[in-house]
Amino acid sequence: MDIIDDLKYRGLINQVSDEEGLREALKKPITFYCGFDPTANSLHAGNLLMIVIMMRLQKAGHHPIALVGGGTGMIGDPSGRSTERQLNTKEVVEGYAESLKNQLDRFLHFDQGNATFVNNAEWLNSLSAIEFLRDVGKYFTLNYMLSKDSVQTRLEAGISFTEFSYMLLQAYDYLNLYELKNCRMQMGGSDQWGNITAGLELIRKRGHEEQAFALTFPLITKSDGTKFGKSMGGAIWLDSEKTTPYEWYQFWYNASDDDVINFLKYFTFLSKSEIEALANEVESHPEARKAQKTLAREMTVLVHGEAALKQAEHISQALFSGDISQLNGEEIRQGFKDVPTYQASSKDSVKLIDLIVEAGIVPSKRQAREDITNGAIYVNGSRRNDLDEVLTQNDRIDNEYMVIRRGKKKYTLIQF
Template sequence: MNIIQDLEMRGLIQQMTDEEGLKKHLQDDIVTLYCGFDPTADSLHIGHLVPALMLKRFQQAGHRPIALIGGGTGMIGDPSGRSSERQLNDSETVEYFSDRIKQQLAKILDFEKEANGAVARNNAEWLGSLTLIEFLRDTGKHFGVNYMLAKDSVQSRLENGISFTEFTYMILQSYDFMNLFQKENCSLQIGGSDQWGNITAGMELIRRTSEDEVKVFGLTVPLITKADGTKFGKTAGGAVWLDPEKTTPYQFYQFWINTDDRDVIKFLKYFTFLSIEEIDQLAVQLEEAPEKRIPHIRLAEELTKLVHSEEALAQAQRISQALFSGEIKQLNGAELKQGFNDVPTVQLAKETKPLVDLLVEGNISSSKRQAREDIQNGAIYINGERQQDLNYQIQEDDRIDNQYTIVRRGKKKYFLLDFQ
């Protein structure tokens, strides 16, 4: 099975130019391809995973991927898929974001491979040195205004307005493709389906600026949709980031575990490198025993291991098991902090303290009277163990790693006590 057939079976191709020509090119040559990642934050999120993993799929098929960090285009802002102007960041912020994104991509792509090792480039290298007159004379002249207005990325913004700054983004991205074609022999650009207009504009620029007839190609992946109609990659707490400091490996693992049954097989095809045959078997298991959530667990395992590490996966599994069983004391302080990252945290001094006073000080119970009622009624748990002694004193033995205590009030209200 060739790379295009595999992508088609996974539902990962939205559009491609010259299908037969691209298939032959991929069959006959080691193809250099690229995908761009604009540094709009200090971390990629899971919406970036599909294009990043596409580069990895092509690399595994023997081709050479370029991860293009948009240090230059990130100063402008891509209007594609947006309804309003993006807030612009200063150069230092964009440079910092670019470095962080490069580090994350290095966990996914193999930059050390000899034959077709991945390459990271930053378009600030060439866009930053362009003069305005040079850019308008040598590049801008190849773009008709009517041609640009007809592109979806521009059309969708005309009603609400688009600045000249964002209007030029298409030309800058086209310049990237031309530059990589000339200097890296890059003949294929991939991206999300909202990038189709930018990709085809780049192909046209290459043809117009080349003396000989050239063959370059574009391929887009579909934008991810969820069966329930909500936006993919968003939770109540916001985006699901690849940075473990922004979204912990445990939260990342749980996000995939909680995938809707209607989406899990599709996501296994999109996000994992499991064979289609194995995914089909997981689909049968989902049909026969949906309560076991076997495909969901496999999806969470594969993605957590890929984005973080085997160790992070094992830790996420330990946290999940401990929280499910209520055996909180099995966790160390770091695991406890990760597992309860999104619950209210109360900082307290390290001292022996009556449980009644602690519940009030930590805003767990509204008053001492309520605290005593909660304890007597069996509603208070310390590190997973019910505590009904009104005279109980919180002391060192209740602090995991001498720092953290988990208090549960009722069935679902958790509090993390951080003793300083």
Template structure:
């Protein structure tokens, strides 16, 4: 087996593969072109997209030529795979804008400037957008039997709930992408999530019917799951996005560092570029010293650095350490804004305010009597430091860079105090 396929097997990244022997032979003999598609269904990719992106990167690091295909055309149609209902159709302007944002994100992971095995960025709107319906139906549609399409999981799963002709045609359009890239670019391999198996094999079938002595292959990556049964990539705040404006590097870091012991080694294999030995050593640590959480730290650091860069990783670690140690004063105002963006906030207009009044006005304590009791009992912290003075008055000295004060009540209830000019 080729070194690359060996690595993919070790990492558990191969779910299904067509003609394993044939693909091994091709990978051993030449540097191939391969592609994966990314439909612009939002203004950012999320961590569910990372696995195919990073798999393309693994191929590129082994000398192969990845093609990242942005679905400017298929994004206007909607992929029924894994969906229980029709997608909402977006306007061409929205899809075009989202396509451009996704192109920028893909450039973080793939090298589009390499001298020898440069990655290629493509948009299927370039060949589907101006296609005429009659030639398409005669030249492409003729190759697809309705019974063949109905048997595919992406379609059959939607028969009872309903599927429009628009989404029914998605498989044909994706198949045409593979054919077009095969003919124009010499692309021999398509990779994608396990839900794309039907679309990938349909594309291979179209190539087989269209081209003599065709050599095309498909490989799918497993669906990422969590041991506790909850959906990977989701938190109470929603999806974990690759855009730092939608999911801050600190939130991104926290997502990974909170990984369950049962999942952490799997995720290290899936998502990081650590060596087999490094991962095996971390696996031993999970078994022998799980309380140290070294595997989770390695995962969070590798992923945050990969997606957001070294400085963003440093900021995420600073915020995490400050919250863990209670040393809130060590944070900058910008770090406070990131670390406490989802906690309740209250704006103070006075230059000075008594602690009791602040607790009541900001609804941290329900009454003055409760506020005094909280202070006396040592349940109130100002910027990480316990304060038990009933007559305490907050002033500029309690502000972080004149912008914020962090009040904590009890062990985990944080409140962000802001100041108006």
């Protein structure tokens, strides 16, 4: 199937300005772009959909331009927001833009000739207000701008002229890339349709004859109505320091049966036949979670690599079996990132009964004695029921960590 049919099969086309025209244009390599606003120093799971679609088009022979909005990021896009965005300083935006460039390079490989990185600060920061009003603003009526969803949804609560002008700046980005790099398609989430089509309007009104295109994909929601890309701890980031590879693996592994096949279509490069086989597994053997395991593996390799996948699977297996002692220090840091942590003294030995009281694992020595006697206390996955037990450096993992479990699920990380 061609790239449009593949995107349709995967549910990745929401709107397209001229489907037949785009199909014809895509018979030869074209240049296209997608924008990312630098609002943080890392992209997140929601942004990954845009990256993967860019990679699909790249694999089909087309030329992606990844645009980071170092200029527009100084203003803020009103799309999908109910309130004004908090503005960052120029230095913060520049730092975020550089971080995003490095992340995008891991997927699109800018130094290999087929993909290009641009920062719209290159042309927007030197654009004067008079130039902007004459060369861009005069081509748009207020009625046209007010008709866009991104503006209409903000009218009642109020929208500043700053955010109101964002649409025109994005339109200018498209015109600039069209003229300088022969970029003929802009893609983005469905909430970007108004901004993208404003670019088409500007290209047309500036007298360009070669057709340009707009393509959007649907914004992802989970079957239970919760927002995609969020967990109990907040956003799921591509940066391994913000979201560890283990957390990333678990995010995908915990996809529901109702979501997992759609996620396989959206985010992986598995073929239609491979995805359909996994859909049959969900129907016939849901308890095996084969589709979820495949999704978690594919996504972890894509974002963090093979070594990180092996580490994430090792942590998962150890936590499932309860044998914590097989983990190393780095795996402990990942697997127990969000559990309560107690900073213990570095002395060579400590009585178990004293440690679990000091760490707040039990409220009193009486309760400690009762729990140890009843076999409810585990150290690194091993049950300890000796009231006189003394823990030494031999009980520490990498001489730094000890994991104490009370009952079935209450974990505490002891750090020395």
